[in-house]
Amino acid sequence: MNYKTLLVDDHAIVLDGLQSLLSEDQDFEVIAKVNSGNFALAHIRSTSLSLMITDYSMPDMNGLELVRQAKSMAPDLKIIVLSMHEDGQVVQDLLLAGIDGYVLKKYTHQELLQAVRVVKQGGQYWSPEINKILIRGISKAEEGPNLTDREIEVLKLLMQELTSKEIAGKLFISERTVETHRKNLLRKTNSSGTVGLVKYAYANKLV
Amino acid sequence: MNYKTLLVDDHAIVLDGLQSLLSEDQDFEVIAKVNSGNFALAHIRSTSLSLMITDYSMPDMNGLELVRQAKSMAPDLKIIVLSMHEDGQVVQDLLLAGIDGYVLKKYTHQELLQAVRVVKQGGQYWSPEINKILIRGISKAEEGPNLTDREIEVLKLLMQELTSKEIAGKLFISERTVETHRKNLLRKTNSSGTVGLVKYAYANKLV
DNA sequence: ATGTAAATCAGTATTTCTACTGACGGACCT
DNA sequence: AGGTCCGTCAGTAGAAATACTGATTTACAT
Numbered sequence: 001m002n003y004k005t006l007l008v009d010d011h012a013i014v015l016d017g018l019q020s021l022l023s024e025d026q027d028f029e030v031i032a033k034v035n036s037g038n039f040a041l042a043h044i045r046s047t048s049l050s051l052m053i054t055d056y057s058m059p060d061m062n063g064l065e066l067v068r069q070a071k072s073m074a075p076d077l078k079i080i081v082l083s084m085h086e087d088g089q090v091v092q093d094l095l096l097a098g099i100d101g102y103v104l105k106k107y108t109h110q111e112l113l114q115a116v117r118v119v120k121q122g123g124q125y126w127s128p129e130i131n132k133i134l135i136r137g138i139s140k141a142e143e144g145p146n147l148t149d150r151e152i153e154v155l156k157l158l159m160q161e162l163t164s165k166e167i168a169g170k171l172f173i174s175e176r177t178v179e180t181h182r183k184n185l186l187r188k189t190n191s192s193g194t195v196g197l198v199k200y201a202y203a204n205k206l207v
Numbered sequence: 208m209n210y211k212t213l214l215v216d217d218h219a220i221v222l223d224g225l226q227s228l229l230s231e232d233q234d235f236e237v238i239a240k241v242n243s244g245n246f247a248l249a250h251i252r253s254t255s256l257s258l259m260i261t262d263y264s265m266p267d268m269n270g271l272e273l274v275r276q277a278k279s280m281a282p283d284l285k286i287i288v289l290s291m292h293e294d295g296q297v298v299q300d301l302l303l304a305g306i307d308g309y310v311l312k313k314y315t316h317q318e319l320l321q322a323v324r325v326v327k328q329g330g331q332y333w334s335p336e337i338n339k340i341l342i343r344g345i346s347k348a349e350e351g352p353n354l355t356d357r358e359i360e361v362l363k364l365l366m367q368e369l370t371s372k373e374i375a376g377k378l379f380i381s382e383r384t385v386e387t388h389r390k391n392l393l394r395k396t397n398s399s400g401t402v403g404l405v406k407y408a409y410a411n412k413l414v
Numbered sequence: 415a416t417g418t419a420a421a422t423c424a425g426t427a428t429t430t431c432t433a434c435t436g437a438c439g440g441a442c443c444t
Numbered sequence: 445a446g447g448t449c450c451g452t453c454a455g456t457a458g459a460a461a462t463a464c465t466g467a468t469t470t471a472c473a474t
Contacts, residue, residue, distance in 0.1 A: 114321075123318065123321070125325075150452095165430080173452070176452085176454060177451070179432080192368050194401045198402050380421085381424090383422080
């Protein structure tokens with residue numbers, strides 16, 4: 001089987017590295033190396049490709065946009081994304097866009113080879129960290145309002161299904177004080193009750 | 208690196224097949240083939256193993272139970288589960304139990320070899336269908352099996368930070384009824400309060 | 415037809431949470 | 445020395461949630 005492969009990265013050195021890596025496997029034929037998303041799309045439009053390996057961060061277009069346009073033009077094109085992001089939102093968007101592999105840059109060599117082979121066989125490959133994110137489910141990495149240390153402490157105990165009284169006992173403070181912290185948490189998170197606090201905790205990875 | 212491997216399956220023919228498959232890779236040393244969960248646990252207890260490849264369906268113990276006990280005895284033991292189940296719940300439980308690979312029986316040969324190599328390198332491997340389940344899990348609602356439609360409805364409204372009274376108004380039912388649903392939700396999710404319900408909703412993608 | 419499960423509703427009691435007002439000492443910064 | 449934020453605590457009130465007891469109707473499957 002001959003696997004026509006397109007490499008996309010804005011650093012020439014990376015492109016060369018990828019090519020030499022792929023040369024270890026006869027099945028892969030690197031038909032082009034390009035350094036921008038638009039060049040990549042041009043190739044996809046004009047040539048029948050099997051696989052694209054692309055960086056996520058690029059000058060003219062981010063990886064997500066490239067993947068979406070590529071998939072809309074060539075739904076059968078396999079796509080492996082190289083990235084240094086372990087950010088849940090980025091990963092989630094890419095997975096939903098239909099990529100077949102996601103390899104963190106810190107691994108590359110051996111693991112990328114594994115990834116391309118898996119993908120060639122119709123499988124999908126994610127770096128270990130990505131699998132963790134998948135398994136755990138995904139939460140956004142957003143900065144929220146500034147909670148004080150004590151408030152965060154209370155919130156974390158709240159997440160363990162403790163009542164205010166139990167939290168007070170655990171922190172050796174009065175129930176009143178815990179209620180004050182809760183009150184401030186409600187205000188700072190613009191929520192109207194316990195549900196909002198838990199949702200905030202999830203959204204901010206305080207789980 | 209020498210990878211001490213234990214094979215678990217209640218069909219001798221499968222065990223033989225696995226062994227011959229692994230013989231293709233010098234790194235793996237099959238130190239035992241057993242046909243039941245309890246025999247497997249005995250080996251894990253007495254020997255220092257690196258990898259266990261196990262069937263999911265077995266006479267004395269299901270795969271999930273085996274995995275849990277194995278992991279509690281030997282947390283560093285890598286585990287690959289062979290199964291014909293593509294059922295979401297089964298998969299989810301196994302993943303949360305900490306397995307490193309899940310290969311559907313319909314693939315076995317080439318793919319299993321891929322899987323063991325990935326796992327040997329510290330990675331994780333899932334069959335394509337499993338990846339789909341994982342991805343679906345992050346985008347769509349994977350419902351817990353035991354909740355009724357109405358309970359799910361109430362839970363979803365609860366997640367929108369509505370009080371029981373507001374939910375009652377929205378569903379044109381009495382506050383009492385909403386409280387009954389909440390009570391049943393608490394029981395079914397083994398939680399002690401609102402926090403637990405929200406956490407359950409997140410864990411089951413009812414957000 | 416009989417049984418099981420779901421969905422609906424009620425009373426009573428207790429606990430927990432939220433709303434409001436107000437306060438005091440300490441740390442830190444200017 | 446004065447301002448601001450943090451963490452601490454209090455009283456009073458009411459709203460909401462949880463714990464227990466139950467019940468009726470409908471619907472669906474055995």
